[in-house]
Amino acid sequence: MNQAFIDLRSDTVTRPTARMREAMILAPVGDDVYGEDPTVNLLEQTAADMLGKEAALFAPSGTQANLLALISHCGRGDEYIAGQQAHLYRYEAGGAAVLGGIQPQPLDFQVDGTLDLKVVAGLVKPPDFHFARTRLLCLENTQAGKVLPMAYLQQAADLARRLDLRLHLDGARIFNAAVKLQIPAAQIAAPFDSLSVCLSKGLGAPVGSLLCGSAALIDQARRWRKMLGGGMRQAGLLAAAGLIALQEHVARLAEDHAKAQQLAEGLATIDELAVEPAEVQTNMVFAWPVEEVAENLKNYLKEQGIKVGGYGNLRMVTHLDISNRDIERTIATVKRYFGR
Numbered sequence: 001m002n003q004a005f006i007d008l009r010s011d012t013v014t015r016p017t018a019r020m021r022e023a024m025i026l027a028p029v030g031d032d033v034y035g036e037d038p039t040v041n042l043l044e045q046t047a048a049d050m051l052g053k054e055a056a057l058f059a060p061s062g063t064q065a066n067l068l069a070l071i072s073h074c075g076r077g078d079e080y081i082a083g084q085q086a087h088l089y090r091y092e093a094g095g096a097a098v099l100g101g102i103q104p105q106p107l108d109f110q111v112d113g114t115l116d117l118k119v120v121a122g123l124v125k126p127p128d129f130h131f132a133r134t135r136l137l138c139l140e141n142t143q144a145g146k147v148l149p150m151a152y153l154q155q156a157a158d159l160a161r162r163l164d165l166r167l168h169l170d171g172a173r174i175f176n177a178a179v180k181l182q183i184p185a186a187q188i189a190a191p192f193d194s195l196s197v198c199l200s201k202g203l204g205a206p207v208g209s210l211l212c213g214s215a216a217l218i219d220q221a222r223r224w225r226k227m228l229g230g231g232m233r234q235a236g237l238l239a240a241a242g243l244i245a246l247q248e249h250v251a252r253l254a255e256d257h258a259k260a261q262q263l264a265e266g267l268a269t270i271d272e273l274a275v276e277p278a279e280v281q282t283n284m285v286f287a288w289p290v291e292e293v294a295e296n297l298k299n300y301l302k303e304q305g306i307k308v309g310g311y312g313n314l315r316m317v318t319h320l321d322i323s324n325r326d327i328e329r330t331i332a333t334v335k336r337y338f339g340r
């Protein structure tokens, strides 16, 4: 597909492939609010199977899938614990508080993307009417491209059981983690009561996320989805692309990871940039230039047809529409900026 920019801002910028567009045209559809869209039903069943959960629910966005989880697990006056930089706390417009009456208890992520479980345990409120009722612990995997250690997930699940908390995973990029660890995503999902999964990130679907969990939880979430206006009718058109994403685009995430590694290694040769190729685990590369340089460099890259993200730093995310040549061109352009 003709693309004017090398767009490394996010893996959300992928456009549906020809195979996806074809599947969308041919998809059998029905009214999903009546539960009668065969393609949506197949997508939900496929996702539930791949993630080892009883049921799944198709949602228009990851933001809504996370919100459905939060308000299905927690009631008004309840509390959830999440990373200070977690998408579902920081980047979802405060939806849980606004729409669910749920209080967040954020704490900083550690450098490896985990939450310190000792600190988490200390933040759980005692059963006393002065306090909100702590109900839910939320993790994110991958977290800024980092894969949470499997042993840690078990420890988090043990803590949650001991303290009577539910456990939710923002698994927007769980398949990047699974591909990196070379294990089925279901193994990563196993300790969690619920998880959200994005189809529209590296998997390349134009729209859509799934919330997965027990049949009872998904029943509740379906009611909330309706209330939030997420009940879509012939949504099989979208689900058809999602099926291609799940069936054909998971294994190829390894290519995105290799390109991120290539990009990090190329940029690491530039003295003016701090980049750690060893820290790149999946499809995200972070580079820290001196603060003033960051904005100038970003503007220069944009003039040269390359878009990157980040606040103060550079965030570069590889995906389906980024080629090896794009990576080479990006490295060469950054080098040119620094005068070599």
Ligand SMILES: *Cc1c(COP(=O)(O)O)cnc(C)c1O
Pocket: 061, 062, 063, 064, 066, 087, 088, 140, 170, 172, 173, 198, 200, 201, 209
């Ligand atoms: C993208 C993303 C989401 C969901 O975002 P939407 O744009 O609402 O689909 C949730 N969590 C994480 C970690 C994400 O990267």
